[in-house]
Amino acid sequence: MGFVLQGGKIVTTLGIITADVLVEGEKVIAIGSNLTSDEAFDVSGCYLLPGGIDCHTHFDLEVAGTITADDFQSGTKAALVGGTTTIIDYATQKKRESLKLALDNQFQKTNNKCFCDFGFHMGITDWNNNTVSEMKALMACGVTSFKLYMAYKGTLQVDDGVIYKALKTGKDLGALITFHCENGDVIDVLVNEAKLKGELEPLYHALTRPSLVEKEAVTRCLDLAELADHYAYIVHLSTEAGLDRIIAAKERGVRVLVETCPQYLLLDDSRYKTEGEKYVMSPPLRKQSDNKALLAGLKNGIIDTVATDHCSFNFAGQKNSASDFSKIPNGAPGVEHRLSLLYTYGVLKHHISIQQLVALTSTNVAKIFGLYPKKGTIEVGSDADIVVLDPNFKTTISYQKQIQNVDYTPYEGFSKKGKIRYTFLRGTKVVDNEQICIKHPTGKYQYRKPFKGGM
Numbered sequence: 447m448g449f450v451l452q453g454g455k456i457v458t459t460l461g462i463i464t465a466d467v468l469v470e471g472e473k474v475i476a477i478g479s480n481l482t483s484d485e486a487f488d489v490s491g492c493y494l495l496p497g498g499i500d501c502h503t504h505f506d507l508e509v510a511g512t513i514t515a516d517d518f519q520s521g522t523k524a525a526l527v528g529g530t531t532t533i534i535d536y537a538t539q540k541k542r543e544s545l546k547l548a549l550d551n552q553f554q555k556t557n558n559k560c561f562c563d564f565g566f567h568m569g570i571t572d573w574n575n576n577t578v579s580e581m582k583a584l585m586a587c588g589v590t591s592f593k594l595y596m597a598y599k600g601t602l603q604v605d606d607g608v609i610y611k612a613l614k615t616g617k618d619l620g621a622l623i624t625f626h627c628e629n630g631d632v633i634d635v636l637v638n639e640a641k642l643k644g645e646l647e648p649l650y651h652a653l654t655r656p657s658l659v660e661k662e663a664v665t666r667c668l669d670l671a672e673l674a675d676h677y678a679y680i681v682h683l684s685t686e687a688g689l690d691r692i693i694a695a696k697e698r699g700v701r702v703l704v705e706t707c708p709q710y711l712l713l714d715d716s717r718y719k720t721e722g723e724k725y726v727m728s729p730p731l732r733k734q735s736d737n738k739a740l741l742a743g744l745k746n747g748i749i750d751t752v753a754t755d756h757c758s759f760n761f762a763g764q765k766n767s768a769s770d771f772s773k774i775p776n777g778a779p780g781v782e783h784r785l786s787l788l789y790t791y792g793v794l795k796h797h798i799s800i801q802q803l804v805a806l807t808s809t810n811v812a813k814i815f816g817l818y819p820k821k822g823t824i825e826v827g828s829d830a831d832i833v834v835l836d837p838n839f840k841t842t843i844s845y846q847k848q849i850q851n852v853d854y855t856p857y858e859g860f861s862k863k864g865k866i867r868y869t870f871l872r873g874t875k876v877v878d879n880e881q882i883c884i885k886h887p888t889g890k891y892q893y894r895k896p897f898k899g900g901m
């Protein structure tokens with residue numbers, strides 16, 4: 447049993463070709479002309495994109511005493527509807543907990559819930575004598591990337607010694623170390639000062655995490671990566687100042703991979719004026735000049751990936767019930783709209799080409815996180831994770847239409863051009879005309895390969 451997608455424009459990082467794609471079982475088995483099979487889909491005029499990979503989501507996560515609005519079921523359904531066929535979520539070690547237990551606990555939450563394929567990074571918060579051997583054991587479980595937080599003093603934050611040791615270990619094991627770059631010590635002081643002055647509104651979330659605290663942490667991270675002679679991967683870069691440090695470091699040979707998110711490309715800090723709680727996330731929204739610099743960073747290839755940092759909380763009852771800005775659960779939804787936002791505001795506004803969209807949302811992500819060429823491309827032998835994007839369509843984004851289980855979207859009223867006519871996950875049609883068309887979760891855990899070094 448198989449099917450053929452006829453006459454679509456196949457987009458890879460190498461170019462665009464019009465051809466038929468023959469799928470059997472879970473794989474692409476031929477690309478060519480006049481291919482036939484049991485079933486045929488006429489997709490002429492549509493783009494065929496490799497299934498999106500969102501390497502930064504937080505589903506079913508407890509933050510500030512409350513749990514995200516999306517669990518692995520609603521989150522992975524929303525991913526598929528938005529053209530993302532694989533997510534990489536975070537397991538995070540609690541203090542005095544082994545990395546393996548942290549992974550097992552996160553796995554429990556996915557139990558029979560994932561509609562798209564999935565994997566995990568591991569957040570290390572408590573470096574100790576067992577950590578190196580535990581990292582090694584996790585590599586054997588397909589967890590080949592680890593995250594360190596330079597922010598969240600007292601809970602997640604690690605010190606520079608741990609950063610250096612993790613980078614050295616990553617180099618030895620073939621693991622990628624990823625970093626949340628904000629200076630948590632300084633933020634802690636600024637937050638306490640603001641609260642003492644009675645500055646409690648959501649805007650102060652942004653004002654107590656200024657651009658310079660990201661720039662400082664990015665700079666330190668890059669220096670430590672240089673010292674350890676290993677790659678650093680910077681998650682959710684939000685500032686022009688940080689980007690400038692990255693460009694300078696790359697020029698002197700420091701190896702760094704960079705992720706940003708749609709919110710840092712398309713939203714700015716004027717959002718904190720009205721219902722600002724919705725935009726309380728870390729790092730916070732920045733200036734339009736930062737948006738512009740990051741968009742240029744996509745175009746010129748300094749930024750490697752666009753993920754979402756999807757971490758959704760309802761405005762009513764979760765976001766808006768906090769007594770001050772420091773108690774608002776951090777995060778915002780995004781997994782469902784990544785592709786359409788980048789297509790509408792990136793490709794159609796000529797910031798990036800559609801091949802770059804594929805690189806940023808799929809191919810680069812697969813290469814960096816050990817999934818390529820199984821995922822991240824449409825090639826003979828690859829998983830048949832294929833998004834059929836019909837460009838002849840225009841609507842607007844609204845929370846009322848979304849699958850993600852949250853009562854708002856930061857992109858309310860944004861234009862959405864192009865429609866995902868179908869999403870295929872490993873050869874199964876899972877989305878038809880923007881609706882999930884399977885009843886049961888079929889997502890598979892992805893064992894990721896060790897980090898091979900850049901792209």
Ligand SMILES: [Zn+2]
Nearest residue numbers: 502504755757
């Ligand atoms: Zn995150």
